[in-house]
Amino acid sequence: MNRTHSRRRGLAPRVARTSAALAAAALVAAGCSGPAEGDGGGTAIDYWLWDANQLPAYQRCAEAFEEQNPDLQVRISQYGWDDYWSKLTAGFVAGAGPDVFTDHLTRYPEFAQRDLLVDLSTLEATADTDPGGFQAGLTDLWTGQDDGLYGMPKDFDTIALFYDRNLVEEAGLSPEDLDGLDWNPEDGGSFEEVIAHLSVDEAGVRGDEEGFDAGNVAVYGMASNGSGGTDGQTQWSWLAASTGWNYTNADVWGTEYHFDDPRVQDSLAWLFGLVDKGFMAPFEEVGTAPNPQQALGSGRAALSANGSWMLGTYANLEGIDLGIASLPSGPVGHPVSMYNGLGDSISAQSPDPEEAARWVAFLGSDDCQRLVGEAGVVFPARPAGTEAAIEAFADRGLDVSPFTDLVDNGYTVFFPVTDNYGEISALVTPIMDEIYIGSRDVGTLTEVNEQVNSILGGG
């Protein structure tokens, strides 16, 4: 743990040592074993990830990798999302972090800015990464402002609608009726008609019938996943984006946000306006930790927009017959989803960056991504892996084309990769909560946008 490179510039050695000791104590307290030298000799590579569902697949990748590279060993650690980032930060401070770790688009810009990540194009094994080998655009997300590649695309995700077939059929609709819906921010289009029809009050009156009591709802047409904060990934990104709106003035590394655009404001007003109509649960009911899968599983809500990474969770819900429908098409004439993806980054503190790069290259290869795809948890970034995942889901009776068609057709917008995301998010999230609660008008986002842009510009 006390590797020599733990002394980072700008830190008094004493502090570095103390933090390292504290980090070590924390690790021990958390019941995980600190790095020990590999058992079979050779170089050990520490790899971190947060998704427990994917751990088995990556374990298989590591085994395959070690077979091909007997001189290297991969040690995988998994920590829950919340712990993951504090441990990673502590790891960076103490110089005791992993060599390779799963990275997120909201986090990597700040790491890259502080020279904590290695540009993959400078390492032998990953120098010739071909962007064409991945689903379109994924490497763009991981390309920094200096054109360095800071993450090897590992998977991607899009948004679709989950529903319970039984509930939909009870309402006299067929799964086909949920396909090809249209939406607009003014009257909600046929999408709102379906949501209204699927909402039922305590007396059994449907949302599109006379006498529907919006104050006493038994089944909400739309499941709530909270206010969505800055990106509204599963909540409103797909609504706003289907009006032709985009978060910023560029696909990646935008320098101005667009919360002052009436299109996003109208989309938000429509979505959170569902609360008053009795078609979506009020903030009061879901709070800051919404659980849309539970709402769907318990029959509290009929439709739930969520990300492809939730497929496994929804598929495991008991007592429902899961169906997946495409997002409604918006004013632009087709559905649009946010397109987000995870990557594997190499820490600049790794003592063996070249060896780490060999592991990262393998993580980004067809071999590993096919293994990950076969596990049927997420959609790997390489087409071969995506195919494997589609098959794995099909074996479980799930047609996941509503997720993958979006990518095939290019109906996507990128996750907003910008500087200072943490500070922007801290500003915008409570404001979005207020809009959901109903105590703030969407029009005020115009002023908020100025503040956001000054954070973005001011650094």
Place this chain on the structure above:
Amino acid sequence: MALATTTRAGREGRRRRRDDTRLALAFILPATIGLVMFYFWPLLRGIYLSFTSWDLLSPVEFIGGDNYVRMVSDPVFWNAVRVTIQYVVINIGVQTVVALLLAVLMQRLSQSTLMRGLVLTPYLVSNVVAALVFLWILDFQLGIGNQLLEWIGLDRIGFFTTEAWAIPTIALVNVWRHMGYTALLIFAGLQTIPPTMYEAGRIDGASETRMFFGITLPLLRPILGLVLIVSVIGSFQVFDTVAVTTSGGPVDASRVLQVYIYDKAFAQFDFGYASALSVALLIILMVVTFLQYRITRAGQTDLS
């Protein structure tokens, strides 16, 4: 053992008085190391960092009083101060009254050790567990608390999810957890009041209420003062219950100082500003403690 050596050393030892300073230092040393390393050093370093911009991962840069200037014009900070004070007032107000009542009941009504033990049990539950349990009990949809409300014909309440209820709910959850402990401290204070006082009171025909206000309360003042000082300091530092139940929401309704400091430091890596916020909390606590000490005259007793 030390004693045996002294006697054997005998006269010589008395002439050249044995110096046990070194031994004393050796005994104090472990605690001192802990105190210096985990209290004084972080305190000094925290104050130093409050004059810098440091984001944990890049070099420390001295920026003078900028963080404090920023703080004065930061609406979230002032909101945090307001919310924290609101929490402390509800928490301490209710807790002290309930604990005092419990302590007097333990003293005057029941001598049962079992009862005294039972009162303390909530304190044995960790803050996080207590918060989680109440989060479930008071859940808007599934909570048994809300089901009861509905059952007796009232509307459901979003205890942790509405701005008006969040702080009172969290304050009362912590009252539930801490009242037994506070009651025990007050109870210990009650034990110092001589029973003869009550005998005298009874002979003079005073009622229980009269004796409570005439004897118990005045004689308890120094203890009550100290209990208040300790519990107010703890109350200002509320964090875990909020982190578990609302994480500062809805909007900023329960974003107490500690939660804001944590957000700034560990979510946004703005350690400089977070340190300045911590120093502000330290100053608030020092002022409040000083005032309390003076007002309650906790250093003096009327019992003599």
